[in-house]
Amino acid sequence: MIYLQLFYTFFLIGLFGFGGGYAMISMIQGEVVTNHHWMSMGEFTDIVAVSQMTPGPIGINSATYVGYTAVVNTGGPHWMGILGSVTATFAVVLPSFILMIIISKFLMQYKHHPAVEHVFLGLRPAVVGLLAAASLLLMTPENFSTPSESPWQFWISVAIFVGTLIACQVYKLSPIRTLLFCALVGILLF
Amino acid sequence: MTPTDIKQATLQQPLPPKTGGAAGGSLFTTFFHIGLFTIGGGYAMIPLIEAKVVDEKQWITREDLLDLMAVAQSCPGIFAVNIAIFIGYKLRGLPGALLSTLGCILPSFLIILAIALFFRQFQDNPWVARAFRGIRPCVVALIAAPTFKMAQTAKIGWTNVWIPVLGAFLIWMFGVSPIWVIVAAGLGGYLYGRLISLNPDPSPEAKGSNNTQDSFQDSKPQQ
Numbered sequence: 001m002i003y004l005q006l007f008y009t010f011f012l013i014g015l016f017g018f019g020g021g022y023a024m025i026s027m028i029q030g031e032v033v034t035n036h037h038w039m040s041m042g043e044f045t046d047i048v049a050v051s052q053m054t055p056g057p058i059g060i061n062s063a064t065y066v067g068y069t070a071v072v073n074t075g076g077p078h079w080m081g082i083l084g085s086v087t088a089t090f091a092v093v094l095p096s097f098i099l100m101i102i103i104s105k106f107l108m109q110y111k112h113h114p115a116v117e118h119v120f121l122g123l124r125p126a127v128v129g130l131l132a133a134a135s136l137l138l139m140t141p142e143n144f145s146t147p148s149e150s151p152w153q154f155w156i157s158v159a160i161f162v163g164t165l166i167a168c169q170v171y172k173l174s175p176i177r178t179l180l181f182c183a184l185v186g187i188l189l190f
Numbered sequence: 191m192t193p194t195d196i197k198q199a200t201l202q203q204p205l206p207p208k209t210g211g212a213a214g215g216s217l218f219t220t221f222f223h224i225g226l227f228t229i230g231g232g233y234a235m236i237p238l239i240e241a242k243v244v245d246e247k248q249w250i251t252r253e254d255l256l257d258l259m260a261v262a263q264s265c266p267g268i269f270a271v272n273i274a275i276f277i278g279y280k281l282r283g284l285p286g287a288l289l290s291t292l293g294c295i296l297p298s299f300l301i302i303l304a305i306a307l308f309f310r311q312f313q314d315n316p317w318v319a320r321a322f323r324g325i326r327p328c329v330v331a332l333i334a335a336p337t338f339k340m341a342q343t344a345k346i347g348w349t350n351v352w353i354p355v356l357g358a359f360l361i362w363m364f365g366v367s368p369i370w371v372i373v374a375a376g377l378g379g380y381l382y383g384r385l386i387s388l389n390p391d392p393s394p395e396a397k398g399s400n401n402t403q404d405s406f407q408d409s410k411p412q413q
Contacts, residue, residue, distance in 0.1 A: 014266065014267050014268075015266055015267075016266060017266050017267055017268070018266050018367070018369055024268070046313065049313045050302070050305055050312055050313050051302070052230070052231075053229075053312070053313060053318065053322055054229075054298065054301050054302060054305065054312075055225065055226050055227060055228055055229050055297055055298060055301060056225055056226075056228055056270075056295070056297055056298025056299075056301065056302075057225075057228065057231070057232055057235075057268045057269070057270040057271060057294075057295075057298065058231055058232075059267075059268040059271075060268060060271065060295050060298045060299070061298050061301075061302050064298060064299050064302040064303065064306075065302050065305075065306055068302075068303065068306045069306070078307060081306070082303060085299065085302070085303055085306075089295060089299055092267075092268070093267070093268070093271055093291060093295065095266060095267060096265055096266055096267025096268065096271060096272050096275065097267075097271075097275055097287070097291060099265055099266065099267070100261075100262075100265060100267075100272050100275040100276055100279070100287075101275065101279055101284065101287060103261060103265065104275070104276050104279045104280060104287075105279075107257075107261065108280065114383060114387070115380060115383060117383070118379045118380055118382060118383025118384075119376045119377075119379045119380045119383075120257055120260070120376075120379065121379045121382070121383070122353070122375040122376055122377070122378045122379020122380070122382065123256075123257070123260040123372065123375050123376050123379060124253070124256045124257065124260070124343070124344035124345075125344045125346055125350045125351075125353035125354050125357075125375070126260070126353055126354065126357045126371055126372060126374075126375030126376075127256050127259045127260050127263070127340070127344070127372075128256075128337060128340045128341045128344050128346060128354040129353065129354030129355065129356070129357025129358040129361070129371065130259070130263065130357060130358070130361065130368050130371065130372075131233065131236065131259075131333065131336065131337045131340060132334075132337050132358040133357065133358040133361035133362045133368070134233040134333050135233075135330055135331075135333040135334035135337065136358065136362045137362060138230075138329070138330040138333065139330060142326075143326040143327060143329075143330060144326075144327055144330075153323060156324075157323070157326070157327040158327070160324060160327040160328050160331070161327040161328070161330060161331045162331075163331075164327070164328045164331035164332060164335070165331045165334065165335055168237070168331070168332065168335040169335055169338075174241055175227065175237040175238050175241055175332050176223075176227045176238070176241075178328060178332065179227055179229065179325060179328055179329070179332070182324040182325050182327070182328035183321040183322075183324050183325050184321075184324070185324045186320050186321045186322065186323045186324020186325060187317060187320045187321050187324070189324070190320040190323045190324065
């Protein structure tokens with residue numbers, strides 16, 4: 001029964017998927033391609049590419065797509081593929097939903113306990129470091145290109161980066177408008 | 191203010207009251223909006239949450255956002271969804287958590303299904319590829335921008351600036367998992383708290399209690 005297998009697989013991925021979307025991708029690949037043979041490595045790579053390009057968390061996107069593809073590849077019609085999507089997405093969210101509710105409850109109750117206060121005194125500066133690391137890690141040739149490979153794309157990318165920082169910090173432009181504007185710049189200039 | 195004083199204050203207000211003004215439908219549409227424009231991984235959601243949930247709707251403070259980022263990062267699962275669950279639960283309990291989660295994942299779900307059903311060559315489309323070359327550097331800047339405001343909220347000064355610098359450096363240069371940075375920082379904060387309660391040396395205690403007092407003041411407007 002593929003739905004049970006999908007549910008079980010994605011429940012485990014949701015439960016042990018520490019460390020964000022990319023760590024999850026390698027777990028999904030191990031289960032879906034190597035273990036269950038629901039799709040080929042090429043199909044999986046396409047799914048990851050689409051998951052990165054479309055809006056939404058990468059973990060949710062790939063779960064939805066993998067759920068659909070797994071059912072259709074094993075001979076199910078399209079509407080059963082949609083059910084596969086629902087199953088995989090629901091299963092991947094369920095463990096963190098349960099855990100986060102328990103933790104929120106605990107945290108709201110003990111937020112002002114001195115021990116908890118002190119833990120967060122250490123955590124808050126560390127999260128700022130995490131945010132800085134996230135943006136440093138994204139400054140890659142894949143996102144910006146390089147001056148030698150494509151100087152045009154590289155300098156336009158740098159200009160978009162600086163322009164976005166100024167638009168957000170100085171002119172308080174909303175992130176959504178900035179994104180739409182940069183998409184338009186990409187279509188016009190690249 | 192000594193730790194015992196804090197304990198008494200805690201006893202006087204045992205449970206922080208739920209913040210009003212967030213209708214369930216509004217939770218759903220806000221997170222649907224955020225989910226629709228989160229491009230490029232969980233951290234890309236932070237500038238959107240900051241703009242919508244902190245600045246526009248004022249459902250949580252910037253300090254709350256920092257705290258729940260730490261919690262969401264150290265929990266398994268999808269970072270962005272964990273944040274949605276937490277905010278929904280904080281504002282409206284279990285139904286709120288369900289609505290914010292559904293709102294956050296529904297755009298992804300519908301868009302991916304549409305691509306899987308009708309538009310399988312999506313990633314090869316030249317228009318899409320060009321738009322994304324413009325979007326990617328923008329997303330990096332959007333994630334970098336809140337770092338400075340968050341640094342103010344976390345009250346980063348000369349005494350604790352080494353924490354984010356060291357943390358970012360370990361993750362960026364040595365590929366250390368952010369979870370270990372969170373665990374170490376939490377443990378360090380806890381041990382620091384134990385140290386100042388065991389050893390009543392006036393200077394570190396004054397620093398510690400100042401900070402706790404500030405967080406009390408920050409949480410007051412929520413009542």
